[in-house]
Structures are given as structure tokens and as C-alpha cells.
Amino acid sequence: MIIRSWLFVPGDSERKLAKGRGNSADALILDLEDAVSDDHQDQARAMTCAFLKDNPDRSRQKLWVRVNPLDHDFSLPDLAAVMPGAPDGIVLPKVYSAAEVNRMADFLLALEAREGLGLGSTKILSVATETAASLLTFHTYLDNVTNRLTALTWGGEDLAAALGASDNQHPTSGDYDDPYLYAKSMCLATSRAIDAQPVGCVWVNFRDLEGLKNDCLRDRRTGFIGKVAIHPDQSDIINRAFTPSEDEIAYSQKVVDLFEQNPGMGTVGLDGKMLDMPHLKQARNVLALAKQVKEGG
Numbered sequence: 643m644i645i646r647s648w649l650f651v652p653g654d655s656e657r658k659l660a661k662g663r664g665n666s667a668d669a670l671i672l673d674l675e676d677a678v679s680d681d682h683q684d685q686a687r688a689m690t691c692a693f694l695k696d697n698p699d700r701s702r703q704k705l706w707v708r709v710n711p712l713d714h715d716f717s718l719p720d721l722a723a724v725m726p727g728a729p730d731g732i733v734l735p736k737v738y739s740a741a742e743v744n745r746m747a748d749f750l751l752a753l754e755a756r757e758g759l760g761l762g763s764t765k766i767l768s769v770a771t772e773t774a775a776s777l778l779t780f781h782t783y784l785d786n787v788t789n790r791l792t793a794l795t796w797g798g799e800d801l802a803a804a805l806g807a808s809d810n811q812h813p814t815s816g817d818y819d820d821p822y823l824y825a826k827s828m829c830l831a832t833s834r835a836i837d838a839q840p841v842g843c844v845w846v847n848f849r850d851l852e853g854l855k856n857d858c859l860r861d862r863r864t865g866f867i868g869k870v871a872i873h874p875d876q877s878d879i880i881n882r883a884f885t886p887s888e889d890e891i892a893y894s895q896k897v898v899d900l901f902e903q904n905p906g907m908g909t910v911g912l913d914g915k916m917l918d919m920p921h922l923k924q925a926r927n928v929l930a931l932a933k934q935v936k937e938g939g
Contacts (some may be wrong), residue, residue, distance in 0.1 A: 644693055644934040645669045645704060647761070647880040648767075648841065649871040651819030652677035654686035659693050667877040669704040671733050671870075674720045675711075687723035694727025706767065708733035712742050718749065719849050721767045725753040731765035731792070736800065739779035740787045743768050747788035756888070767793040767841070770832070771825035772800035780828045783836055795870055796829035796840035798822040842866040848873035867931065886932040897925035 649667035653674045662670045663893035672693065678686040702852055707721035707729045713736075721732070734746050750764045768791060770776055770783075783791075798818055802810040804814055810822050818826065827844070841862035845854040858869055858880055861879050869880045886894075900910050901922050909918045 643668075643937075644706070644839065644867060644931065645841075645842065646868045646884040647871050647877040648795075648868065649874065649877055650708070651675065652686070653690040653693075654678050654682045656689060656889075659689065661874065663697060663703070664883060665703075665874050665877050667871060667874075668701065668868075668881070669706055669730070671705045672705060672724075672729075673723075674716070674845055675708050675735055679826035680716075683719075687929045688722060691724050691727040693728055694724065702732040706731040706733055708735060710743060710851060721749055722751060723756050725750075725759070725764075728757070728759055729764060731767055733767045733769065735769045737768050737770055738773050738775045740768075740782040740785075740791075743783075743791050744788050746784075747790045761917070762790060763862065764790065765792045766790045767795060769797060770794045770829050771798075772804065774801075774804045774905065776801075777821070777825060777828070783832050791836070792836055793839040793841050793868075794829050794833045795843060796825045797843045799826070799844075799846070801825060812838065829908040839868065840866045841867035844870045844872050845876065846872070848876060850877055855883060856878050884931075885935050886928050890928055891932050894925035894928040897921060898929065 645668040647667040648669045648671055649662060649665055650671045650673050651662040651913055653659075653672045654677075654904070659672070669691070670692045674683070674686050675732060690707060692895060694707075697705060707720075707724050709724075709732060710716035732750065734743060737743065746766055748919075751761060753759075754761050754764060770780070783794075798810040800821065807819075807821075810819055811817065813820050818821075821931065830840045842858065845857050847853060854876055861869060862884055871877050871880055897912065897917060900912055900917075901907070904910055909916055911917070
């Protein structure tokens with residue numbers, strides 16, 4: 643299933659959990675990390691597990707859990723507490739390399755066996771760029787990473803703190819500065835190299851919905867599929883941006899049909915433009931995305 647919108651929901655807020663279930667987001671990320679203070683951790687774990695158990699039907703909306711980083715004392719207790727609720731996946735933050743992802747997979751296997759869940763059923767989303775070391779270890783994902791890893795995303799906020807930066811944006815253009823553009827590019831390339839879903843990072847100005855729309859469209863043109871949301875109002879915009887329009891589908895189908903009608907030709911003309919194999923692949927990608935979105939709905 644392609645997940646277009648991933649909405650963060652605090653794991654210790656009954657009201658926000660209930661509201662999230664009625665949101666249009668394709669997936670909720672029940673958060674036990676940044677959204678929960680240390681003194682609410684036990685309460686958040688219990689509420690998150692209860693919410694998972696109370697919502698076993700995940701056909702419309704998947705339920706994932708963000709646990710604390712593996713090098714934090716809270717991480718394993720987080721996992722042990724929520725696995726009885728059979729989350730669809732675990733969001734693993736502050737990753738250093740694929741070694742942490744594989745280690746998480748080992749823990750999940752043991753907990754699935756304990757809970758009588760399907761072995762391998764719990765997937766992993768790696769937040770792949772929140773540490774300084776992570777910028778130097780993308781190559782580790784190319785060698786025997788667990789097949790539980792179905793998606794990677796990146797982030798500029800924790801990375802800025804890790805790099806000792808005072809800001810992550812260029813002072814004149816407002817775009818991400820060079821280290822963060824590198825993180826974004828490597829997340830995308832690595833995801834595609836291992837056939838995982840590349841997920842765009844959060845748009846922090848949740849009141850600027852037009853800016854969110856433009857950022858989503860830029861992400862999609864770049865190759866990302868889906869985006870992390872931090873506010874319920876962002877889900878609809880993200881879903882629309884990552885759903886191919888009827889015009890896109892019609893044009894892509896026209897490109898595919900034209901090549902199929904001219905077998906053996908590497909280049910064809912359409913609407914005054916010369917198209918070759920990369921254009922055919924792009925058209926097929928659009929049609930495949932449209933099909934996956936439809937099937938997921």
C-alpha cells in the first residue's frame with residue numbers, strides 16, 4: 643500500500659488520537675518520542691496500545707508507532723508496551739546507519755513471536771537523517787538491510803541540532819541549505835535503490851497551506867511519494883498532491899499507448915515533442931502510482 647500522508651498524533655492525548663482516526667491521513671504515527679514528556683511515558687504507552695487494540699481495522703488507515711531511538715532507555719519498553727496492539731509499523735528515529743534498522747527488525751521478530759503476530763508483519767520507516775553520522779552511512783542500506791524496511795524519510799530539524807547549526811535554511815532564498823539538500827537527495831536515492839518508499843519531510847509552517855501544497859508538488863516531481871504531516875489540516879493537501887490527476891493519467895496513458903503502437907521504436911513524436919525511453923518510464927511510473935493509490939483507497 644502506498645501511504646501518501648503520515649500524520650503525527652501524540653500517544654498520550656485521547657482527544658487527538660480519536661480525532662486522528664477520523665482524519666483523511668493514510669497513516670497515523672502514534673508518537674511516543676518528541677510529543678511525549680518523560681513523566682507521561684507510561685501513560686502514553688498504555689494509551690497507544692489500547693488505541694491500537696480498539697482499532698483493529700486498518701483497511702483505510704494504517705497505524706504506526708514512533709518509538710524512542712534505539713540508544714535511548716525508553717526504546718525497548720516502548721516496543722514491548724505497544725506490540726500487543728499489533729501496529730502496522732514502527733517509525734525509528736535518529737538512526738545512525740542501517741545497523742539500527744536491522745537491530746530493530748530482530749527485536750520485532752522476538753516480540754511478534756511473543757504476541758502471536760505474523761512474523762515479519764511489522765514494517766519499519768527509518769527517519770534516516772537526524773544524526774550527523776547518518777549523512778555518511780547511506781551506503782549501509784544497500785547491503786542486506788531487512789525487508790521490513792518499507793520507507794525512508796528525512797528531516798532537517800534534528801539534523802540541524804546535530805550539526806550545531808543555528809538554522810537549516812539559506813538566509814536569502816529560504817530554501818534548505820546545502821547539508822539538508824544533501825540529506826534529502828540521499829534519502830531519495832537510497833530509497834529508490836532498495837525499492838523502499840521515499841517520504842518527504844514535514845512542512846513546519848502548518849498555517850501556510852499554499853506553501854505546503856507547493857512543497858508537496860516539488861517533492862513529487864523530484865521522486866518522493868508521500869509526506870509527513872504535523873497538523874490534521876495538512877492531510878488533504880498531501881493526499882491530493884501525491885495523487886496523479888486525471889490529466890496526468892490521460893497523458894501518461896497516451897505516451898504508453900503510442901510506444902506500444904510503435905514497437906521497436908526508441909523515439910516517437912507526441913504533441914510536437916520527441917519522447918524516448920525515459921519519458922516512457924516516467925509515464926509508466928505515473929500510471930503505477932495512480933493504480934497503487936486507487937488500490938490503497
